Amino acid sequence: GQNIDQPTEMTATEGAIVQINCTYQTSGFNGLFWYQQHAGEAPTFLSYNVLDGLEEKGRFSSFLSRSKGYSYLLLKELQMKDSASYLCAAIDSNYQLIWGAGTKLIIKP
Amino acid sequence: GAVVSQHPSWVICKSGTSVKIECRSLDFQATTMFWYRQFPKQSLMLMATSNEGSKATYEQGVEKDKFLINHASLTLSTLTVTSAHPEDSSFYICSAKETSWHEQFFGPGTRLTVL
Numbered sequence: 152g153q154n155i156d157q158p159t160e161m162t163a164t165e166g167a168i169v170q171i172n173c174t175y176q177t178s179g180f181n182g183l184f185w186y187q188q189h190a191g192e193a194p195t196f197l198s199y200n201v202l203d204g205l206e207e208k209g210r211f212s213s214f215l216s217r218s219k220g221y222s223y224l225l226l227k228e229l230q231m232k233d234s235a236s237y238l239c240a241a242i243d244s245n246y247q248l249i250w251g252a253g254t255k256l257i258i259k260p
Numbered sequence: 261g262a263v264v265s266q267h268p269s270w271v272i273c274k275s276g277t278s279v280k281i282e283c284r285s286l287d288f289q290a291t292t293m294f295w296y297r298q299f300p301k302q303s304l305m306l307m308a309t310s311n312e313g314s315k316a317t318y319e320q321g322v323e324k325d326k327f328l329i330n331h332a333s334l335t336l337s338t339l340t341v342t343s344a345h346p347e348d349s350s351f352y353i354c355s356a357k358e359t360s361w362h363e364q365f366f367g368p369g370t371r372l373t374v375l
Binding site: 181182184186191192193194195196199201238242246247248250251252253 | 294302303304306309351353362363364365366367368369371
């Protein structure tokens with residue numbers, strides 16, 4: 152079956168760095184997304200990786216290893232507004248999105 | 261990025277009534293639209309995928325006669341919750357993409373409360 156695993160919840164301190172991991176098993180693979188979702192709001196796009204390596208966008212970076220079925224989202228210089236759920240989603244061979252359950256990130260002062 | 265709107269943002273209705281939610285792509289042609297449901301503190305659950313001009317493909321366990329989806333144009337899809345009951349109360353979110361895109365763009369969501 153197809154599956155996405157990510158931690159349920161993480162806690163970090165304002166100004167610090169946090170890494171949210173995601174492992175996936177899909178039938179075929181056409182890329183992986185990270186989305187941010189604040190409580191009561193719809194998800195917003197953060198990144199898309201289809202090739203191995205690190206993609207950096209300001210304070211957020213996303214890494215992919217296709218051979219290991221692994222990705223992570225790295226958040227630097229954490230701010231209180233980064234408190235949200237972070238959703239990992241992989242695209243399978245049918246171009247369907249397989250969603251993880253999300254990681255709730257709690258930022259403490 | 262591309263913009264997707266949803267209307268209404270929230271709706272409260274009595275049990276047994278039907279509710280229609282609209283999803284519009286404002287600056288691109290949404291060849292494919294997706295409808296999701298999200299219960300509190302849970303992840304997104306895909307309900308159905310619709311391609312413009314075709315019947316929607318429903319996920320297992322989603323009643324197609326209860327959740328009517330229409331995707332009649334490249335900019336509009338509607339979800340009608342027929343004979344809504346309190347257990348249908350949820351956050352309904354649509355997303356849309358063009359054929360060649362990988363990324364889906366999400367609407368702001370509609371919070372449905374059925375009394």
